Amino acid sequence: MAVSGAVFVGVLTAVQARINGQLGIRLDDGFAAxxxxxxxxxxxxxxxxxxxxxxxxGFGRLASGIRDRSVPWWMLAGGAAGALTVATQxxxxxxxxxxxxxxxxxxxxxxxxxxxDRIGFGPAGVVAVTMPRVAGAALxxxxxxxxxxxxxxxxxxxxxLVLPLLAGVGVAWQQAINGRLGQRxxxxxTATLVNFVGGTILLALATIVHVAIVGSPEPFxxxxxxxxxxxxxxxxxxxxxxxVVYTGVLLLGLGAIAGQLVAALVLDLAxxxxxxxxxxxxxxxxTIALASVVVASVPWRWAPRRR
Numbered sequence: 001m002a003v004s005g006a007v008f009v010g011v012l013t014a015v016q017a018r019i020n021g022q023l024g025i026r027l028d029d030g031f032a033a034x035x036x037x038x039x040x041x042x043x044x045x046x047x048x049x050x051x052x053x054x055x056x057x058g059f060g061r062l063a064s065g066i067r068d069r070s071v072p073w074w075m076l077a078g079g080a081a082g083a084l085t086v087a088t089q090x091x092x093x094x095x096x097x098x099x100x101x102x103x104x105x106x107x108x109x110x111x112x113x114x115x116x117d118r119i120g121f122g123p124a125g126v127v128a129v130t131m132p133r134v135a136g137a138a139l140x141x142x143x144x145x146x147x148x149x150x151x152x153x154x155x156x157x158x159x160x161l162v163l164p165l166l167a168g169v170g171v172a173w174q175q176a177i178n179g180r181l182g183q184r185x186x187x188x189x190t191a192t193l194v195n196f197v198g199g200t201i202l203l204a205l206a207t208i209v210h211v212a213i214v215g216s217p218e219p220f221x222x223x224x225x226x227x228x229x230x231x232x233x234x235x236x237x238x239x240x241x242x243x244v245v246y247t248g249v250l251l252l253g254l255g256a257i258a259g260q261l262v263a264a265l266v267l268d269l270a271x272x273x274x275x276x277x278x279x280x281x282x283x284x285x286x287t288i289a290l291a292s293v294v295v296a297s298v299p300w301r302w303a304p305r306r307r
Contacts, residue, residue, distance in 0.1 A: 002246040010259025012236040020229040021093025029217035030090030035203040040230030042196040058190030078177040079198025081170030098264035108168025113253040139292035143285040179244035188241035
């Protein structure tokens, strides 16, 4: 059940990436698109935290933890990774497509997930890096290699491939922090709220600097669907914070990878981008990514050798 939730997290991430990327193109400003996405998500979370008893109780425990220093400052820093992810979506996805965004994101998330689990930084403590988990991570990276074999990369600036990689590293670290903060305050809702407060502040500052340098964005579009990125971000960060306790960071990441790639395939077929690697390559990477989740999550058992 937890792995299915991780796959759904990946689907939400891919859909959010497409929406935020399109908003960035329409505004001609990826930073403005990111602050709109995070700001709308923050508004939703404030309302939920005021209305729901768990939200009010969690915020009270958070305030007490900050005062008595049982909640360290680094547990409040997950929003920086969320801000990087949403800004990267707004800057790159409409040009490179969801699949190529997912290429870098997957690579960073998989490698960082292995490290985070091995050192015990996540809420589940030290999660054994068994051979099936290593093999699953390796298969995910093979899927990345297949993605890079597609056409269209010649016209893509290198920074558009590097930013998703950094976003993937950040999200694995973010999932670990959010899970630990959710445990400390007793609810994933408060951990998600902390993320959106920090991310919104960082993105607002970045947008102010960007507007001062290059000028104001284009007029805001009137299509309601293009502003749904914040709500989707609330959903997948909340789910990640709740699920990571049961899966560990690596398995959560692998499940999300599968969901992302399947959703990316559907989105890029329905709404192709100029740098899409092509249908055959996308089918190959989705198949390999799904295999990576099966290999990493199934409890493989070997019978002892009889004498």
